[in-house]
Amino acid sequence: xxxSSRPIGVFDSGVGGLSVLAALHAQMPHEQFIYLGxxxxxxxxxxxxxxxxxxxxQIADALVARGVKALVVACNxxxxxxxxxxxxxxxxxxxxxxxxxxxxxxxAVSRSGRIAVIGTEATVSGGAYQRAIVxxxxxxxxxxxxxxxxxxxxxxxxxxxxxxxxATLTYLSPLFHTPQASRPDTLVLGCTHxxxxxxxxxxxxxxxxxxxxxxxxxxxxxxxxxxxxxLLSQQTDAAxxxxxxxxxxxxxxxxxxxxRFLGRAIAASDVELIDV
Amino acid sequence: xxxSSRPIGVFDSGVGGLSVLAALHAQMPHEQFIYLGxxxxxxxxxxxxxxxxxxxxQIADALVARGVKALVVACNxxxxxxxxxxxxxxxxxxxxxxxxxxxxxxxAVSRSGRIAVIGTEATVSGGAYQRAIVxxxxxxxxxxxxxxxxxxxxxxxxxxxxxxxxATLTYLSPLFHTPQASRPDTLVLGCTHxxxxxxxxxxxxxxxxxxxxxxxxxxxxxxxxxxxxxLLSQQTDAAxxxxxxxxxxxxxxxxxxxxRFLGRAIAASDVELIDV
Numbered sequence: 001x002x003x004s005s006r007p008i009g010v011f012d013s014g015v016g017g018l019s020v021l022a023a024l025h026a027q028m029p030h031e032q033f034i035y036l037g038x039x040x041x042x043x044x045x046x047x048x049x050x051x052x053x054x055x056x057x058q059i060a061d062a063l064v065a066r067g068v069k070a071l072v073v074a075c076n077x078x079x080x081x082x083x084x085x086x087x088x089x090x091x092x093x094x095x096x097x098x099x100x101x102x103x104x105x106x107x108a109v110s111r112s113g114r115i116a117v118i119g120t121e122a123t124v125s126g127g128a129y130q131r132a133i134v135x136x137x138x139x140x141x142x143x144x145x146x147x148x149x150x151x152x153x154x155x156x157x158x159x160x161x162x163x164x165x166x167a168t169l170t171y172l173s174p175l176f177h178t179p180q181a182s183r184p185d186t187l188v189l190g191c192t193h194x195x196x197x198x199x200x201x202x203x204x205x206x207x208x209x210x211x212x213x214x215x216x217x218x219x220x221x222x223x224x225x226x227x228x229x230x231l232l233s234q235q236t237d238a239a240x241x242x243x244x245x246x247x248x249x250x251x252x253x254x255x256x257x258x259x260r261f262l263g264r265a266i267a268a269s270d271v272e273l274i275d276v
Numbered sequence: 277x278x279x280s281s282r283p284i285g286v287f288d289s290g291v292g293g294l295s296v297l298a299a300l301h302a303q304m305p306h307e308q309f310i311y312l313g314x315x316x317x318x319x320x321x322x323x324x325x326x327x328x329x330x331x332x333x334q335i336a337d338a339l340v341a342r343g344v345k346a347l348v349v350a351c352n353x354x355x356x357x358x359x360x361x362x363x364x365x366x367x368x369x370x371x372x373x374x375x376x377x378x379x380x381x382x383x384a385v386s387r388s389g390r391i392a393v394i395g396t397e398a399t400v401s402g403g404a405y406q407r408a409i410v411x412x413x414x415x416x417x418x419x420x421x422x423x424x425x426x427x428x429x430x431x432x433x434x435x436x437x438x439x440x441x442x443a444t445l446t447y448l449s450p451l452f453h454t455p456q457a458s459r460p461d462t463l464v465l466g467c468t469h470x471x472x473x474x475x476x477x478x479x480x481x482x483x484x485x486x487x488x489x490x491x492x493x494x495x496x497x498x499x500x501x502x503x504x505x506x507l508l509s510q511q512t513d514a515a516x517x518x519x520x521x522x523x524x525x526x527x528x529x530x531x532x533x534x535x536r537f538l539g540r541a542i543a544a545s546d547v548e549l550i551d552v
Binding site (some may be wrong): 039040041044045046048051121148149151152153155156158161162163166167170249250253 | 437
C-alpha cells in the first residue's frame with residue numbers, strides 16, 4: 001500500500017482526543033484515521049510523567065503496528081510528557097502533539113504577551129506549555145492553572161449550569177478578575193476536554209480574552225506536516241472506513257461519552273476493544 | 277511468624293480507601309496494616325467490571341505475596357465487582373469488602389425500607405449494593421445513583437462551598453425532594469471518597485435521613501471477622517510500622533491527597549512505589 005494512502009494514527013487517554021479527531025477530519029476529509037483511547041488506564045492527567053510515558057509508548061507501538069503513516073498525540077498530558085520518547089522509538093514517523101500548535105497559536109494571537117494556560121495537573125506541573133510559549137515569545141508571561149474538576153464536568157456532560165459556571169469561576173477568577181494591566185489577554189485550553197466547556201469558560205473570562213483551542217490549531221499543523229512530508233492522501237479509498245475507533249476498555253462508555261466529543265453518534269459496536 | 281501477628285492488607289484504586297484504613301486503625305490499634313493504592317490505574321469507578329477484576333486480582337496477589345493475614349477491599353467498585361474472583365484465587369484468605377457491611381448497616385437502620393445508594397458508575401451499574409440490601413431485607417426499595425463528579429470534588433479538596441453544594445444537590449434533589457411517602461430515609465455513601473463530602477451531603481438530604489458510611493461499618497465487620505478466625509493480633513510489635521503505604525504511581529500526589537483521607541499528614545517518603 002502506498003504510504004500516503006495509509007491511515008493517520010490519533011491517540012488520547014480516553015475520549016477527549018475525539019475533539020481533535022473531529023477537527024482533523026474536518027480539515028482533511030480525504031484521510032483515514034485510526035483513533036485509540038486508552039480507557040483502561042485513563043486519566044493520564046493525574047499520573048506521573050514516567051507512567052504516562054510508559055503508557056504513551058505502548059499506545060504508539062500499537063498504532064505503528066497497525067500501519068499508520070503519521071501519529072497525532074491528541075492528549076495534552078501525553079504531548080507534554082512523552083513526545084521525545086515516542087520520537088526516539090519511532091524516529092521515521094511524522095509525529096505531532098497538541099502542545100506546540102497551541103503554544104504557537106497563543107504566541108501569535110496575544111497582544112500583551114500575558115497568556116494563561118489551563119490543563120490537567122500533569123500538563124501544568126510539567127511546564128511544557130510554559131516552555132513552548134516562552135521559546136516562541138521571550139516577552140511572554142505565562143500563568144498555568146490545573147483545573148482537574150473541569151475534566152470530570154466535561155465527562156459527566158455538565159457543560160452548562162451552575163456547577164460548571166461556579167467551578168470555572170473558582171479556577172479562573174484569581175487569574176482574570178485582576179487589574180487590567182496584569183490580566184491575561186489569551187487563554188489556552190490545554191486539555192482536550194475543555195472545548196466542551198467553552199461557553200462557560202468564555203463567560204468567566206469575558207469577551208476581550210482570546211481563547212485558543214488546540215484541537216483546531218493541531219488539525220491545521222497536522223495538515224501542514226503531512227503536506228511537507230508528501231503524505232497527504234491522493235484519493236479516498238471508498239472501501240476503508242474513514243474513522244476506525246479503538247479502546248482499551250468499556251466500548252459502551254466510550255461510545256456514550258465519546259459521541260459528545262466527536263460531535264456525532266457513536267455506537268458501542270463501532271468501537272473495537274483491544275489490549276495493548 | 278505467627279499468623280495473627282502478620283499485617284492486614286487493605287487496598288483501593290487510589291487514596292479513597294485511606295478513609296477505611298483510618299477507621300480500621302481506630303477500631304484495631306494493635307494491628308499492623310499494609311495499604312496499597314493502585315494509583316497508576318485509578319480510577320476504577322469508570323472502568324468495566326472485567327478490567328477492574330483483572331486489576332484487583334493483581335493487587336490481591338501483591339498483598340498476599342507480602343504475607344497479609346486478611347484482605348480488606350477498601351474500594352466500593354472493586355468490592356462490587358471482584359470479591360468472587362479474589363475468593364476463588366485465595367480461598368484460604370479471610371476477605372471482606374465494603375459493600376456487604378454497608379448493605380448490612382443500611383438494612384438495619386432504615387425504618388421505611390426506602391434506601392438510596394450513591395457510588396461510582398461501575399458500582400451503581402453493577403447493582404451489588406442493590407442485591408446485597410434486598411438479600412437482607414426483601415421489602416427494601418433501593419435507588420442507586422452514580423455521582424461521578426463527587427469523586428473529583430473530594431480529590432480536589434473542594435468539600436465545602438458552592439460547587440460542592442450545587443453538585444451534591446444536582447445529584448440528590450431528584451431522590452430526596454420528593455413526596456414524604458416515597459422519600460428514602462437512609463443514604464449509603466457507596467464510595468470511599470464520599471465521607472469527605474459528608475457535610476454538604478447531609479445538608480442536601482436533611483437531618484431526618486440516616487447516612488451510612490461504609491468505612492465505619494467495614495472496620496467493625498473486619499474486627500468481627502478476625503475475632504471469629506482467631507486472627508486478632510495478641511500484642512503490638514513495636515519494631516514494625518503500624519501503617520505501611522504502597523502506591524503504583526506518584527508517591528507525591530498520593531501523600532498530598534491521601535493526607536486528607538487518612539486524617540493525618542503523609543510525607544511522600546512514607547509511601548513506597550511498587551509495580552504490580
